[in-house]
Amino acid sequence: MLTIKDITKCFGGLVALNNVSFSVKEGNINALIGPNGAGKTTLMNIITGIYGPDKGNVHFIGRDISNLQSTKIANMGISRTFQHLEIFSNMTVLENVMVARYAKTKSGFISSGLKLPNAIREEKDSNIKSEEMLQYIGLLNRKDEIASNLPIGEQRALEIARALATEPRLLLLDEPAAGLNIKETKLLGETIMRIRNEKGVTILLVDHDMELVMKISDWITVLNFGEVIANGKPTDIQKDPSVIKAYLGAEE
Numbered sequence: 001m002l003t004i005k006d007i008t009k010c011f012g013g014l015v016a017l018n019n020v021s022f023s024v025k026e027g028n029i030n031a032l033i034g035p036n037g038a039g040k041t042t043l044m045n046i047i048t049g050i051y052g053p054d055k056g057n058v059h060f061i062g063r064d065i066s067n068l069q070s071t072k073i074a075n076m077g078i079s080r081t082f083q084h085l086e087i088f089s090n091m092t093v094l095e096n097v098m099v100a101r102y103a104k105t106k107s108g109f110i111s112s113g114l115k116l117p118n119a120i121r122e123e124k125d126s127n128i129k130s131e132e133m134l135q136y137i138g139l140l141n142r143k144d145e146i147a148s149n150l151p152i153g154e155q156r157a158l159e160i161a162r163a164l165a166t167e168p169r170l171l172l173l174d175e176p177a178a179g180l181n182i183k184e185t186k187l188l189g190e191t192i193m194r195i196r197n198e199k200g201v202t203i204l205l206v207d208h209d210m211e212l213v214m215k216i217s218d219w220i221t222v223l224n225f226g227e228v229i230a231n232g233k234p235t236d237i238q239k240d241p242s243v244i245k246a247y248l249g250a251e252e
Contacts, residue, residue: 001026001202007056016042022221029203031213034223040206041083044174048080049073079168081159083175089148096147100165101126137161153184170202177209189216
């Protein structure tokens with residue numbers, strides 16, 4: 001579904017990514033892990049069009065998306081959450097999800113402003129589908145709450161609900177377990193697996209919680225200093241000497 005080929009990205013004299021290549025198979029939960037500063041979020045930003053690569057290509061379902069705008073990439077079926085929460089804090093929980101649904105509507109600014117019949121139908125449909133997504137993620141009873149009032153675990157869930165509201169084929173999750181306690185992380189893992197198993201959404205996950213990553217991932221790619229140092233199943237990655245060295249350092 002997703003192919004990363006020889007991606008290189010520099011910021012001034014800093015090489016954030018250096019000839020990074022790997023692929024994500026449709027229907028998989030793939031994890032992208034590595035120490036802080038390895039280049040994981042930079043790569044997520046390149047996949048979603050926030051940055052363009054200096055070299056290399058990103059292909060999604062056979063199409064080169066390397067230099068497309070973020071909105072076009074989202075409309076093709078890639079959605080994401082962010083390392084630092086990016087909810088609309090002054091909107092309600094329901095309004096946060098409905099914002100994402102507007103990407104699926106066809107009514108223009110004028111017809112929406114004039115409340116023409118087609119626009120009214122689409123808004124009603126967006127409301128229904130947004131509530132269905134909140135029900136799925138377990139937040140329907142909080143739909144009228146101001147989003148900033150939710151505890152961090154529910155804010156993370158809201159971000160996932162909003163990403164799912166665009167009906168993606170590929171979902172990128174950037175450190176969704178950050179700030180969560182053990183119980184919330186366990187629930188997050190169950191939710192991610194449900195999204196893959198029930199909705200058929202392929203997932204690319206970045207996270208530092210190794211217990212979560214090893215439990216739910218089908219395949220893992222490891223970055224260190226902007227380069228791929230390992231690819232494999234969780235059981236293989238746990239035993240890989242280069243991965244152990246990157247995380248724990250080498251003995252003197």
